[in-house]
Amino acid sequence: MSDAQGRPTQPDISAAGAPPATFSGDRGLALEEASIFALSRAGVTGVDLPEPKGVAPRLAGLERKGAIGLPGLSEPEVVRHFVRLSRRNYAIDLGVFPLGSCTMKHNPRLNEKMARLPGFADLHPLQPVSTVQGALGLIDSLAHWLKVLTGLPVIAMSPKAGAHGELCGMMAIRAAIDARGERRRRVLVPASAHGTNPATAAQCGFEVDEIAGDATGRVSAASVAERLGPDVAGIMLTNPNTCGLFEREVREIAARVHEAGGYFYCDGANFNALVGRVRPGDLGVDAMHINLHKTFSTPHGGGGPGAGPVAFSEALAPFAPRPWVVHGAAGFALVEAEGDAKGAKPFGRLTAFHGQMGMFVRALAYMMSHGGDGLRQVAEDAVLNANYVMACLKDAMSVPFAGPCMHEALFDDAFLEGTGVATLDFAKALIDEGYHPMTVYFPLVVHGAMLVEPTETESKESLDRFIASMRGLALAAKAGDAARFKGAPFYAPRRRLDETQAARKPVLVAAEASPRAAAE
Amino acid sequence: MIKFTDQHEWVRVEGEEAVVGITPYAAEQLGDVVFVELPEAGRKVDQFKEAAVVESVKAASEIYAPVGGEVVAVNAALAETPGLVNEDALGKGWFLKLRIRDKGELDKLMSAEEYETYVKGL
Numbered sequence: 001m002s003d004a005q006g007r008p009t010q011p012d013i014s015a016a017g018a019p020p021a022t023f024s025g026d027r028g029l030a031l032e033e034a035s036i037f038a039l040s041r042a043g044v045t046g047v048d049l050p051e052p053k054g055v056a057p058r059l060a061g062l063e064r065k066g067a068i069g070l071p072g073l074s075e076p077e078v079v080r081h082f083v084r085l086s087r088r089n090y091a092i093d094l095g096v097f098p099l100g101s102c103t104m105k106h107n108p109r110l111n112e113k114m115a116r117l118p119g120f121a122d123l124h125p126l127q128p129v130s131t132v133q134g135a136l137g138l139i140d141s142l143a144h145w146l147k148v149l150t151g152l153p154v155i156a157m158s159p160k161a162g163a164h165g166e167l168c169g170m171m172a173i174r175a176a177i178d179a180r181g182e183r184r185r186r187v188l189v190p191a192s193a194h195g196t197n198p199a200t201a202a203q204c205g206f207e208v209d210e211i212a213g214d215a216t217g218r219v220s221a222a223s224v225a226e227r228l229g230p231d232v233a234g235i236m237l238t239n240p241n242t243c244g245l246f247e248r249e250v251r252e253i254a255a256r257v258h259e260a261g262g263y264f265y266c267d268g269a270n271f272n273a274l275v276g277r278v279r280p281g282d283l284g285v286d287a288m289h290i291n292l293h294k295t296f297s298t299p300h301g302g303g304g305p306g307a308g309p310v311a312f313s314e315a316l317a318p319f320a321p322r323p324w325v326v327h328g329a330a331g332f333a334l335v336e337a338e339g340d341a342k343g344a345k346p347f348g349r350l351t352a353f354h355g356q357m358g359m360f361v362r363a364l365a366y367m368m369s370h371g372g373d374g375l376r377q378v379a380e381d382a383v384l385n386a387n388y389v390m391a392c393l394k395d396a397m398s399v400p401f402a403g404p405c406m407h408e409a410l411f412d413d414a415f416l417e418g419t420g421v422a423t424l425d426f427a428k429a430l431i432d433e434g435y436h437p438m439t440v441y442f443p444l445v446v447h448g449a450m451l452v453e454p455t456e457t458e459s460k461e462s463l464d465r466f467i468a469s470m471r472g473l474a475l476a477a478k479a480g481d482a483a484r485f486k487g488a489p490f491y492a493p494r495r496r497l498d499e500t501q502a503a504r505k506p507v508l509v510a511a512e513a514s515p516r517a518a519a520e
Numbered sequence: 521m522i523k524f525t526d527q528h529e530w531v532r533v534e535g536e537e538a539v540v541g542i543t544p545y546a547a548e549q550l551g552d553v554v555f556v557e558l559p560e561a562g563r564k565v566d567q568f569k570e571a572a573v574v575e576s577v578k579a580a581s582e583i584y585a586p587v588g589g590e591v592v593a594v595n596a597a598l599a600e601t602p603g604l605v606n607e608d609a610l611g612k613g614w615f616l617k618l619r620i621r622d623k624g625e626l627d628k629l630m631s632a633e634e635y636e637t638y639v640k641g642l
Binding site for chain 2: 195441442444499500503504
């Protein structure tokens with residue numbers, strides 16, 4: 001049926017066969033995109049600035065001689081390139097992002113509004129202190145909130161990520177031990193730790209001594225006590241640990257470590273399970289990083305830079321790195337230079353400036369919009385959601401440690417035994433269901449681990465949809481539908497990638513046009 | 521003589537020297553090996569202390585020396601083809617060769633039969 005102009009008025013798909021290969025390589029509105037260097041054309045530029053005149057070089061012959069190798073594209077081409085790529089991305093703004101140990105929670109839009117206020121967004125870190133009193137006041141307020149929430153007296157604000165915070169904490173421990181004139185070089189790290197823990201200890205010149213967990217997935221005080229000695233610098237413990245379990249003997253562990261002359265570094269990546277409920281200072285923690293980009297809702301995972309302030313106990317406080325904000329005679333001031341503060345023995349500084357200001361604004365906006373009681377509910381709801389996921393999937397899947405859990409639900413691959421389906425296949429099939437997979441094969445202490453962290457920002461309805469997919473997949477695997485898993489993902493822009501070849505023989509196309517190569 | 525550790529390394533004694541690698545069980549658990557970091561010749565390692573690092577698509581793990589001694593050679597072929605560890609863990613996938621410091625340390629290790637029983641129990 002057609003109208004008077006010949007336009008069909010009803011769809012007629014009776015003649016449609018198999019989908020054709022397209023001439024463009026794109027499939028419908030799923031657009032392919034090459035690397036920006038492959039799109040580059042000589043002589044094309046987005047902005048056309050006149051050649052500067054009368055600029056005398058002051059680099060004494062060290063100026064760059066060749067081209068810097070930037071790709072040549074017009075402004076609309078650049079915009080399309082990145083928008084096309086962004087459509088391939090999966091983000092918390094699109095759906096559930098259940099990545100365990102990552103706390104991928106919603107990033108409230110109020111935070112973004114606050115961070116874009118020109119008074120914060122347009123500052124320069126080298127502005128005179130008298131012109132940035134509001135920003136310094138904000139850093140001071142945020143530090144105050146963190147002190148109250150951790151029960152620890154001093155906060156180093158400058159570390160820019162969780163691992164950077166770990167480095168900060170362990171450098172302070174190293175400085176404290178050096179100041180005592182001791183040569184303690186052994187650091188105890190549980191087998192379930194984040195990989196960054198042993199890496200950080202090693203980076204600070206310590207030797208890592210791994211402690212196995214007990215049958216309940218936790219570290220026992222007895223297993224710590226038997227490793228303690230005069231050469232132990234401290235312990236790095238995550239609480240709740242990466243199995244999503246609260247370390248019940250944490251206070252006893254802290255006491256034993258302190259008796260032996262060591263320090264207690266707490267990996268604060270899982271603080272979302274405790275915030276407002278437990279103060280790490282009360283557990284005997286000497287240093288703990290706080291991922292503002294996890295617990296305090298600032299964007300991460302491709303959405304923005306991290307921020308990892310570190311809280312210190314009285315024992316480590318003197319060694320906290322510069323800079324820090326103080327209340328001076330004429331408002332807020334910064335302690336920046338060596339010898340500025342009496343009694344302090346900072347181990348140095350970690351960053352050129354004061355930290356991730358944009359993240360500070362977002363984190364404080366989050367705290368102030370929740371209030372103390374709201375933050376307490378964050379932890380409660382996060383734990384409730386994880387237990388809901390575990391309870392709904394326990395019979396279809398398998399759990400290495402019986403619940404209740406804290407903020408994340410840990411499954412193993414026992415339920416997949418004999419199905420021909422591995423944890424990796426299960427994760428790929430979850431992509432077909434429209435979800436970012438959970439964390440897989442971590443923690444290392446659990447075979448075929450699948451670590452699901454829903455966070456408090458998922459509603460019951462969204463959890464139910466996610467659980468239905470997980471459950472459906474688990475039952476399909478057990479029913480012998482291995483093809484669904486082995487071929488997955490079927491619906492992603494690319495099918496299964498060869499991770500082994502990618503690691504062994506990576507193809508780094510962009511490197512050919514890197515600035516260094518072009519300048520040579 | 522070949523002996524095994526509970527961390528899934530093997531050591532084959534050849535006179536005063538010992539060839540070290542990881543067991544087929546370890547290679548299978550790791551999955552495809554993509555990188556092996558080996559020590560420099562001349563480095564001295566202690567028994568059960570870190571001697572190398574192996575990285576697979578799943579994880580990075582330390583490899584501990586089954587016996588103490590001085591590294592006299594490493595398997596350079598692993599730099600180009602780390603997959604040898606998966607293909608032939610007990611042969612071409614060897615990691616390093618040590619000059620044994622104290623043969624008494626070998627007594628702390630498992631025999632092939634003991635290791636087989638140990639793996640079955642995992």
